[in-house]
Amino acid sequence: MNRPVSVGIVGGGMAGLTCAVQLAQRGIASTIFDKGRGPGGRMATRRIAAGNREISFDHGAQYFTARDPAFIAVCRTWQAEGVIAPWPAAGSEAWIGVPGMNAPLRHMAGGLDVRWGTRADSVSREGALWQVRTGDTAHYFDRLVAAVPAEQAAVLLADAAPEIARRAAAVRSDPCWAVMALFDQPIDIAADVVRDDGAPIPWAARNGAKPGREGAESWVIQGSPKYSSEVLERTPRDICPMMLAQLFDQVGVAPVEPVHCAAHRWRYARVPAVAEPETGQDLGDIAIWNGEIALGAAGDWLAGPRVESAFLSGRALAELIAQDVSSRFMEPQE
Numbered sequence: 446m447n448r449p450v451s452v453g454i455v456g457g458g459m460a461g462l463t464c465a466v467q468l469a470q471r472g473i474a475s476t477i478f479d480k481g482r483g484p485g486g487r488m489a490t491r492r493i494a495a496g497n498r499e500i501s502f503d504h505g506a507q508y509f510t511a512r513d514p515a516f517i518a519v520c521r522t523w524q525a526e527g528v529i530a531p532w533p534a535a536g537s538e539a540w541i542g543v544p545g546m547n548a549p550l551r552h553m554a555g556g557l558d559v560r561w562g563t564r565a566d567s568v569s570r571e572g573a574l575w576q577v578r579t580g581d582t583a584h585y586f587d588r589l590v591a592a593v594p595a596e597q598a599a600v601l602l603a604d605a606a607p608e609i610a611r612r613a614a615a616v617r618s619d620p621c622w623a624v625m626a627l628f629d630q631p632i633d634i635a636a637d638v639v640r641d642d643g644a645p646i647p648w649a650a651r652n653g654a655k656p657g658r659e660g661a662e663s664w665v666i667q668g669s670p671k672y673s674s675e676v677l678e679r680t681p682r683d684i685c686p687m688m689l690a691q692l693f694d695q696v697g698v699a700p701v702e703p704v705h706c707a708a709h710r711w712r713y714a715r716v717p718a719v720a721e722p723e724t725g726q727d728l729g730d731i732a733i734w735n736g737e738i739a740l741g742a743a744g745d746w747l748a749g750p751r752v753e754s755a756f757l758s759g760r761a762l763a764e765l766i767a768q769d770v771s772s773r774f775m776e777p778q779e
């Protein structure tokens with residue numbers, strides 16, 4: 446008698462959840478482990494209490510674009526379901542999650558077995574199965590997916606899959622300091638998006654003006670890779686005033702004190718812009734599947750530095766796993 450195939454997925458960002466959704470559509474169930482307290486990954490949304498209001502900040506990805514027909518189709522569905530909306534301030538092709546950037550991830554996770562707040566401490570091959578250790582608990586799966594950033598894949602897979610780990614270890618992601626500042630009155634910057642390529646602050650956005658937000662005077666300010674690298678080891682306490690001063694200097698506006706300010710350091714924010722996915726690429730160009738050891742990897746580091754790339758990578762891996770499953774006969778479980 447056949448038993449259903451079990452798939453364990455480490456990482457519940459865009460790549461991991463897309464892989465899980467696409468597997469489910471093919472009748473293959475999975476369990477996803479994510480160390481984060483809730484959906485987000487690098488599409489994170491942070492909420493703070495400000496007086497009697499809750500204010501949100503998208504402090505990771507600011508928006509995303511859709512160029513591949515498959516991703517465009519999914520975006521249209523998400524839009525119809527109210528999970529994403531266009532954000533014209535960032536460009537005619539820009540989409541954002543509603544009410545926060547993490548909304549599409551929350552939406553996907555809704556129909557899946559996701560274990561939030563659960564770090565995979567190690568993975569190892571035990572006979573024909575994969576073991577995922579989370580604290581004192583061991584979970585077993587027929588197939589395993591690593592959908593974590595390259596630098597974390599390099600560590601997680603170092604013993605279990607050294608070749609994939611070496612490939613991941615070769616990736617050098619850029620860091621990004623992101624400042625989240627709330628003001629008690631409008632500041633004197635007319636545009637909701639400030640872009641200044643090549644400057645220490647290449648991007649700042651009035652988060653509260655995004656569709657579906659609270660309308661607060663809240664800003665997300667990002668440091669360039671160069672600037673963020675130079676101040677990488679400074680504390681958030683140092684970073685907040687430094688980056689605010691830098692922004693006001695860049696836009697030529699007198700500095701204003703925020704009523705709340707926090708900074709988040711993304712040590713591995715964005716992978717280099719290589720291997721951008723194009724329609725018609727082989728699945729194996731943007732995801733890894735090793736059928737001999739039943740292990741796969743997906744994520745932006747395999748497909749390009751964008752939300753859409755992570756989607757395409759996760760989708761490609763699900764297809765590779767489905768092909769693998771349909772080509773084998775599963776033995777009954779003892």
Ligand SMILES: Cc1cc2nc3c(=O)[nH]c(=O)nc-3n(C[C@H](O)[C@H](O)[C@H](O)COP(=O)(O)OP(=O)(O)OC[C@H]3O[C@@H](n4cnc5c(N)ncnc54)[C@H](O)[C@@H]3O)c2cc1C
Binds near residue numbers: 597
């Ligand atoms: C500051 C910033 C700005 C960006 N701006 C844009 C933009 O404007 N447009 C755009 O398209 N893209 C942007 N990006 C890039 C985009 O966010 C990423 O390419 C995409 O979200 C990557 O998805 P992923 O699933 O590959 O990885 P992630 O989103 O990083 O997901 C990986 C998940 O793995 C989990 N994890 C890691 N290790 C473990 C473990 N051991 N056990 C359990 N869970 C684990 C993490 O918690 C995380 O949720 C930006 C990123 C950052 C950080």
